[in-house]
Amino acid sequence: MTQVKAPMAGTVFEVSVKEGDTVTVGQTLIILESMKMEIPCEAEVAGTVKKILVAEGDFIDEEAVLLELE
Amino acid sequence: MTKQYNEQLQQKIDAIYAGGAQKYHDKLAETNKLFVRDRLALLFDDGQYEEDGRFANCEAGDLPADGVVCAIGKINDETVCVMANDSTIKAGSWGSRTVEKIIRIQETAEKLQVPMLYLVDSAGARITDQLEMFPGRRGAGKIFHNQVRMSGAVPQICILFGPSAAGGAYIPAFCDIVIMVEGNASMYLGSPRMAEKVIGEKVTLEEMGGARMHCTVSGCGDVLATTEQEAIELARQYISYFPSNFAQLPPLKESLQPVAGRTLEEIIPENQNAPFDMYECINQLIDENSFFEIKKLFAPELITGLARIDGQVVGIVANQPKVKGGVLFVDSADKAAKFITLCDAFSIPLLFLADVPGFMIGTKVERAGIIRHGAKLISAMSSATVPKISVIVRKAYGAGLYAMCGPAFEPDVCIALPTAQIAVMGPEAAVNAVYSNKIEAIEDPKERMQFVKEKIEEYKKEIDLYKLASELVIDEIIAPGYLRETLVKRLHYYGSKQILSPYRKHPVYPV
Numbered sequence: 242m243t244q245v246k247a248p249m250a251g252t253v254f255e256v257s258v259k260e261g262d263t264v265t266v267g268q269t270l271i272i273l274e275s276m277k278m279e280i281p282c283e284a285e286v287a288g289t290v291k292k293i294l295v296a297e298g299d300f301i302d303e304e305a306v307l308l309e310l311e
Numbered sequence: 312m313t314k315q316y317n318e319q320l321q322q323k324i325d326a327i328y329a330g331g332a333q334k335y336h337d338k339l340a341e342t343n344k345l346f347v348r349d350r351l352a353l354l355f356d357d358g359q360y361e362e363d364g365r366f367a368n369c370e371a372g373d374l375p376a377d378g379v380v381c382a383i384g385k386i387n388d389e390t391v392c393v394m395a396n397d398s399t400i401k402a403g404s405w406g407s408r409t410v411e412k413i414i415r416i417q418e419t420a421e422k423l424q425v426p427m428l429y430l431v432d433s434a435g436a437r438i439t440d441q442l443e444m445f446p447g448r449r450g451a452g453k454i455f456h457n458q459v460r461m462s463g464a465v466p467q468i469c470i471l472f473g474p475s476a477a478g479g480a481y482i483p484a485f486c487d488i489v490i491m492v493e494g495n496a497s498m499y500l501g502s503p504r505m506a507e508k509v510i511g512e513k514v515t516l517e518e519m520g521g522a523r524m525h526c527t528v529s530g531c532g533d534v535l536a537t538t539e540q541e542a543i544e545l546a547r548q549y550i551s552y553f554p555s556n557f558a559q560l561p562p563l564k565e566s567l568q569p570v571a572g573r574t575l576e577e578i579i580p581e582n583q584n585a586p587f588d589m590y591e592c593i594n595q596l597i598d599e600n601s602f603f604e605i606k607k608l609f610a611p612e613l614i615t616g617l618a619r620i621d622g623q624v625v626g627i628v629a630n631q632p633k634v635k636g637g638v639l640f641v642d643s644a645d646k647a648a649k650f651i652t653l654c655d656a657f658s659i660p661l662l663f664l665a666d667v668p669g670f671m672i673g674t675k676v677e678r679a680g681i682i683r684h685g686a687k688l689i690s691a692m693s694s695a696t697v698p699k700i701s702v703i704v705r706k707a708y709g710a711g712l713y714a715m716c717g718p719a720f721e722p723d724v725c726i727a728l729p730t731a732q733i734a735v736m737g738p739e740a741a742v743n744a745v746y747s748n749k750i751e752a753i754e755d756p757k758e759r760m761q762f763v764k765e766k767i768e769e770y771k772k773e774i775d776l777y778k779l780a781s782e783l784v785i786d787e788i789i790a791p792g793y794l795r796e797t798l799v800k801r802l803h804y805y806g807s808k809q810i811l812s813p814y815r816k817h818p819v820y821p822v
Binding site for chain 2: 248249250274275276277278279280281303
């Protein structure tokens with residue numbers, strides 16, 4: 242299992258995948274908004290989205306777990 | 312002279328060239344490491360070099376060359392000096408003659424004004440020899456003193472093949488660049504064993520001081536190589552961007568067209584907040600395959616690297632909007648500061664590609680001293696006297712504009728692309744800051760949105776690019792398709808730039 246973590250503090254702008262989706266390396270999973278910028282969080286490994294731990298609009302800290310890949 | 316003399320000499324040389332005991336050579340092979348003399352054969356043109364102090368400690372019997380090969384030869388047809396640890400001899404540890412040899416080859420490099428390379432693979436000091444090699448005037452400290460003295464005068468390059476422990480870890484630290492071989496290279500002051508005994512920390516060598524950690528987290532490593540052969544080839548490539556010393560100019564190469572790809576117009580989104588890949592932009596500006604990136608894996612929200620434009624070497628400092636929005640952090644500021652200092656030392660013009668929302672905010676970065684680290688970057692950029700070209704690709708907000716060589720920092724030219732936006736902060740943030748009370752007081756959501764929209768439009772007019780150009784804030788606005796051409800011409804025109812530093816000893820650096 243791989244955890245996808247927030248690279249910096251901000252809010253969740255868009256959750257681009259659903260639980261159960263198959264994702265490929267480099268695919269955008271979640272877009273954060275911080276410092277007025279959209280920050281794409283990409284999959285570093287291919288797999289299936291096991292669990293999404295955040296919702297659009299949530300404030301998140303740096304290093305917070307956003308979702309889990311399997 | 313009888314034949315016997317020559318035979319005796321040859322026997323001694325053969326023994327020196329053999330290095331340490333066979334079991335240590337076997338260990339090298341097991342860990343995908345090369346013998347020191349094989350490394351040197353790959354490093355130098357045609358494998359040719361002359362060696363000094365070859366017979367050091369030859370009377371000891373088991374310490375050929377005293378565990379270090381010090382040599383002079385050519386790389387890319389330019390003379391360089393090299394010291395290279397031999398890890399088959401007492402794990403490459405330093406005795407008194409090892410240290411004296413290293414000091415002497417440094418002195419040679421300084422006298423000849425040629426680059427100095429350090430091929431490090433050493434367990435550190437031989438504690439049994441400490442009085443002779445550690446504390447004195449020509450002890451190990453002198454090696455570091457020499458490195459600092461030579462810094463900026465001649466290029467200093469470290470390839471780290473194995474450990475560089477305790478004091479030895481300062482050799483890479485004082486070099487311009489450190490190339491590390493993944494899996495084998497490591498840097499640390501105290502070993503994991505020592506950390507466990509002294510502070511009760513249980514950690515692996517790789518986690519605490521491994522090559523990947525240093526190239527991604529600590530920033531002590533600049534380039535991560537997968538094999539020793541690759542590391543040596545990278546060092547040869549790196550040196551091709553540099554003059555032999557600060558008084559000469561970087562070598563010109565044949566001009567090449569950029570790699571085929573999308574145009575800048577296609578790459579750069581109009582929406583200031585949308586991410587894009589700055590590497591794609593860089594590739595459209597530089598000669599094909601000419602990018603040598605430094606600290607690629609460290610603070611990737613900012614890109615630093617050497618490249619050629621029309622055959623001329625440039626140092627590129629570019630925000631990467633795809634990573635952390637291109638926001639500047641403590642590490643990105645440090646990364647840029649060192650790179651700018653490196654380029655300025657060796658007459659390499661600087662090209663800034665700005666798309667930056669500013670420096671990061673929040674408690675975490677304030678506690679880490681983002682202000683003083685940012686000041687270090689601004690100080691390095693401001694002090695650089697090489698040609699500086701500032702290109703505002705998209706937004707440049709707040710101190711981000713300053714850090715990326717904005718108009719106040721004497722760039723030779725500040726060029727804006729039509730997508731550029733220069734302001735203290737972005738429109739949304741500015742309207743929220745100025746009118747927050749008013750916005751909150753409007754109860755009807757529709758009315759509130761309308762108010763915000765109007766104020767944003769007003770603000771956008773205030774920071775309109777043509778207004779800035781009309782006020783001579785920026786020097787030029789050009790279509791992205793013309794950017795490479797203008798860079799080629801301007802780099803050529805600015806070649807004669809000369810600025811005398813203000814009369815003083817040196818500035819007081821912020822960090």
